[in-house]
Amino acid sequence: MPFLAYIDPGSGSMLLQVLLAGALAVPFFFRRVIGDAWHRIRGGRGTTRPDDGAEDATSDR
Amino acid sequence: MAPRTPPAIADPPTVDPGSFRDPAGLVFRRDGTLYRQVHQAGAADWDVYRSSGLHDRLVADRLVVDHVEESLDLAASPGAVAVIRPRLVEMVSYPYEWSFSQLKEAALLTLDLQARALDVGMRLKDASAYNIQFDAGRPILIDTLSFEAAPPTEPWPAYRQFCEHFLAPLALMAHRDVRCGLMLREFIDGIPLDLAARLMPGRTRLNPGLLAHLHLHASAQRRAANEAPPAHDTPKQPRRVSAIGQRALLDSIRRTISGLRWRPRSHWAGYATTTSYSETATASKGSLVRGMLDAVGGATAWDLGANTGVYSALAADAGYKVVAWDQDAASVEAHWLQVRGDGRPSILPLVLDLANPSPAIGWALEERGSFLGRGEPDVVLALALVHHLAIGNNVPLAAIARLFARMARYAIVEFVPKDDPMTRRLLAARRDIFDSYTLDGFRADVAATHRIVREDRVDDSPRTLFLLERR
Numbered sequence: 001m002p003f004l005a006y007i008d009p010g011s012g013s014m015l016l017q018v019l020l021a022g023a024l025a026v027p028f029f030f031r032r033v034i035g036d037a038w039h040r041i042r043g044g045r046g047t048t049r050p051d052d053g054a055e056d057a058t059s060d061r
Numbered sequence: 062m063a064p065r066t067p068p069a070i071a072d073p074p075t076v077d078p079g080s081f082r083d084p085a086g087l088v089f090r091r092d093g094t095l096y097r098q099v100h101q102a103g104a105a106d107w108d109v110y111r112s113s114g115l116h117d118r119l120v121a122d123r124l125v126v127d128h129v130e131e132s133l134d135l136a137a138s139p140g141a142v143a144v145i146r147p148r149l150v151e152m153v154s155y156p157y158e159w160s161f162s163q164l165k166e167a168a169l170l171t172l173d174l175q176a177r178a179l180d181v182g183m184r185l186k187d188a189s190a191y192n193i194q195f196d197a198g199r200p201i202l203i204d205t206l207s208f209e210a211a212p213p214t215e216p217w218p219a220y221r222q223f224c225e226h227f228l229a230p231l232a233l234m235a236h237r238d239v240r241c242g243l244m245l246r247e248f249i250d251g252i253p254l255d256l257a258a259r260l261m262p263g264r265t266r267l268n269p270g271l272l273a274h275l276h277l278h279a280s281a282q283r284r285a286a287n288e289a290p291p292a293h294d295t296p297k298q299p300r301r302v303s304a305i306g307q308r309a310l311l312d313s314i315r316r317t318i319s320g321l322r323w324r325p326r327s328h329w330a331g332y333a334t335t336t337s338y339s340e341t342a343t344a345s346k347g348s349l350v351r352g353m354l355d356a357v358g359g360a361t362a363w364d365l366g367a368n369t370g371v372y373s374a375l376a377a378d379a380g381y382k383v384v385a386w387d388q389d390a391a392s393v394e395a396h397w398l399q400v401r402g403d404g405r406p407s408i409l410p411l412v413l414d415l416a417n418p419s420p421a422i423g424w425a426l427e428e429r430g431s432f433l434g435r436g437e438p439d440v441v442l443a444l445a446l447v448h449h450l451a452i453g454n455n456v457p458l459a460a461i462a463r464l465f466a467r468m469a470r471y472a473i474v475e476f477v478p479k480d481d482p483m484t485r486r487l488l489a490a491r492r493d494i495f496d497s498y499t500l501d502g503f504r505a506d507v508a509a510t511h512r513i514v515r516e517d518r519v520d521d522s523p524r525t526l527f528l529l530e531r532r
Contacts, residue, residue, distance in 0.1 A: 012285030013221035014300050016278055020313070021216070021306030028309030 074137035078427030079191075086206045089137040097128070098136050099143040099206065106183070106209040107143060113181040115208065124174060125202045126150065150203065151409070152384050153435055156190040156226070157246040158411040158419060160394040161234050161323040162401075163200070164242065167193040168227035170200045172315045174207075175217070179307065183208045184215075188223035190251070191429070198406030213304040220310075221282075224274055225251025228318065232275055233257055235321040236265050239390045242412070249423050254279040270317025325391030338522065345520035347375060350444065350473060353515060353528040354379040357471045359439025365415055366446035370396040370408060376442065377407045384438070388414040415446075415464075416454045433467060440471040448477040451498055452487045458498070458506035465529070466510040472529040476503050481523050500525060 074096075077088035085103025089096055099107045110116050119125040128145040135144045156164055167190060175185045185207050192204040217223075226245075229252040233241035237260055244252050258279035265271045302310070338346070354362070354376055364373045367385035369392050376383045385408055387393050396410035413419060418432035443465065450456045465472040477484050478500060479493075488495075497506070504513065511529035518525050 010218065010221050012281035012283070013224075013278060014216045014218075015285065016273075016281040017216040017220050017310060018300050018302055020273055021302035021310045024309035024313050025303055025306040028312055029305055032308075032312070 074135075076137060078425065079423065079429060081424070083187075083204075083206060085209075087137065091135060091137070094146060095149060096131060096135060096137070097145050097147055097205065098138070098141045099145075100138075101140050101142055103206055104142040107206070109181075109183060109210045110205075110208045113183065115178065115181050115183060116205070119174070119177065119202075123199065123201060124170060124177075125205060126196070128205060145205070147203065147205065150194045150196040150201070151382055152195070153430065154195060154409065154411050155245075155419065155429055156230070157243055158413060159195075159242070160390060160397050160410065160412060161231070161239055161242070162394055162397055163195065164190070164227065164234070165231055165318060165321065167200045168223075168231060168318050169315070170202065171223060171227065172311060172318065174202055175219075176308075176311055178208055179213060179311070182210055182213070184211045184217060185219050188219035188226060190226040190245070195409055198400060198404070198409075213307050214301045216300055216302050217307070217310070220314075221254075221278075222251060223314070224254060224278055227251075228274055228314070229254055229257035231318065231321045232265065232271055233260055235323045236262055236271075239323055239325070239394075242390065246419065246422065249428065254282055268317075268320070270313060270320065274314060274317055323394070325394050341520050342522035342524075345522070346444075346475075346524070346526065347372075349517045349519065349526045350442070351375055351379060353473045353526065354381065354440065356515065356528060357440045357473075359471070361436075361438040362440045362442060363438040363468065364442040364444075366443065366449065367396065367410065368392050368445075370399065370410060372442055372444050373408050373410070374405065377405055381407070381439075383408045385410040386413040386415070388412065388416075416450065416456065438469050440473060441465055441469045442473050444473070444475045445477060445483070447474060447503075448481070448484045448487060452484060452495055455494075458503055459509060462507040462510045462529070466531045470531045471514075472511065472527075472531075474507075474527045474529060475519075476500060476525045476527065478523050478525075503527075 072092050074089040074091045077090065077095075080088040083103075084100065085106065086097060086099045089098065116125065120127045126148050128147040131144045131146050133141055133144055156167070159167065170193060171185065171188050171190075175188070178184050186209040187204075187207055189204075192202055192207055193200050194203050195201075225248075230242050230245055233244070233252065241252075241260070254275060258276050261271070261275065266276050350372055360380070360382060362373075362376045362381040362383050364370070364376060364383055364385045367373050367387045368389075370385050373383045373385040373396070385393075385396060387396070387410070390412055393410045393412045396408075400406075400408045400410060413432060419429075421427065421431040421434065422429045443461075447458070447461055450461050451458055462472075465474070479485070479488065479495075479498060507513070507527070507529055510532060512532055513527055514530050515528040516525060
């Protein structure tokens with residue numbers, strides 16, 4: 001890696017983010033936005049994320 | 062906090078040696094008080110952070126430390142736009158001293174803060190694990206200058222840092238060996254992703270989150286490093302993500318972190334239930350330790366070799382704030398989960414090998430303090446510890462006493478003689494070279510550094526408890 005010390009080491013990370021954000025946006029949209037709307041229609045509480053719960057660092061334990 | 066009268070400025074400020082990277086501000090001390098200064102370069106972001114209500118909401122939810130705004134006259138350097146006095150956390154600890162769940166909670170907090178910042182058109186400009194501390198039993202952000210205003214279509218500049226400070230060590234701890242967390246002591250900027258990817262088991266490529274954020278991330282970095290540098294006058298190509306893509310990425314990282322689990326298996330975590338103590342001896346030791354803690358009448362205690370924290374709890378019940386150190390990651394993990402479950406915010410379990418404690422690290426060895434430089438408790442507890450240091454590590458008793466004397470005025474020490482089953486076990490496979498390891502030898506060896514305030518034999522046990530006071 002001849003240029004390792006002289007380049008922005010984050011450039012690969014930034015490019016990967018762009019690719020991942022593009023790939024993840026559609027499934028995320030369906031899971032979160034459509035899923036929440038479906039929950040609301042069925043009388044659920046909307047933004048509840050079933051996978052978070054116990055792992056949520058911001059919940060007041 | 063009580064209102065302060067305008068302070069008389071006596072001493073020149075001393076800039077915190079770990080505070081030099083951020084162009085938006087710095088941390089300094091003046092007359093022993095810790096302040097944070099916002100430079101002109103950070104003024105606009107500081108305004109948005111406060112005017113958006115983000116700071117107030119994060120403080121109300123105890124996710125960021127609160128502060129008091131102070132006079133600009135206190136600034137450490139010219140051009141300050143704000144000076145704040147942050148509320149101090151009780152004990153500064155570092156990621157290489159955290160158990161798996163502590164590091165994971167700090168990671169999830171960082172992601173939650175990023176999500177909350179995105180809600181108001183801001184973001185975390187860095188994701189350093191050193192920006193998080195444990196305060197009253199939960200993680201909290203101490204760097205109030207971490208937020209900057211940014212369009213939601215810009216990639217997160219702290220993504221790489223987050224993966225190196227949190228994802229890589231957590232993934233290695235969960236999938237390779239929990240002791241990989243100690244690598245953070247060597248790599249102050251987080252574990253390099255190429256190294257983490259090489260150390261991870263191959264099967265982790267089947268985990269979509271680890272494949273994307275760790276393995277592909279390492280490849281992307283390697284690829285970028287091998288590219289020829291751009292010509293000097295080439296304009297930077299701005300990279301863009303969609304706002305929902307930004308959220309999707311954050312959601313993916315969060316799921317990846319949440320999915321990392323570690324189930325401890327350790328000899329030590331079950332130690333408290335497998336000791337040689339009878340019920341009588343346990344009750345006797347408990348009441349003797351409590352009596353000594355009450356005699357000291359202090360406010361802070363460090364429990365060395367705390368295991369899963371039986372005597373840390375006893376000290377907490379006696380009104381002490383306790384830092385419970387143990388070298389065994391499984392014991393600290395069990396202790397932390399228990400402290401969390403019981404709601405005992407006055408105890409902070411941390412990982413430490415007393416025979417090789419956390420050194421000072423970083424630039425000029427000043428960025429992160431050593432174990433001994435992080436405060437002086439009123440008393441150290443060394444219960445069922447000295448025989449491990451003396452016979453397990455060959456440390457002379459006098460050297461152990463000198464360490465206790467450096468740490469605190471008082472020490473509560475349990476002497477476990479050679480005829481105790483646990484010491485016999487330590488000696489079973491080795492030659493006994495410890496002629497002076499006797500009760501009389503102990504008394505003689507501590508005499509240079511300590512006065513024996515109390516000495517009590519534990520009922521139904523060959524062990525003796527000492528309350529020592531530094532000379």
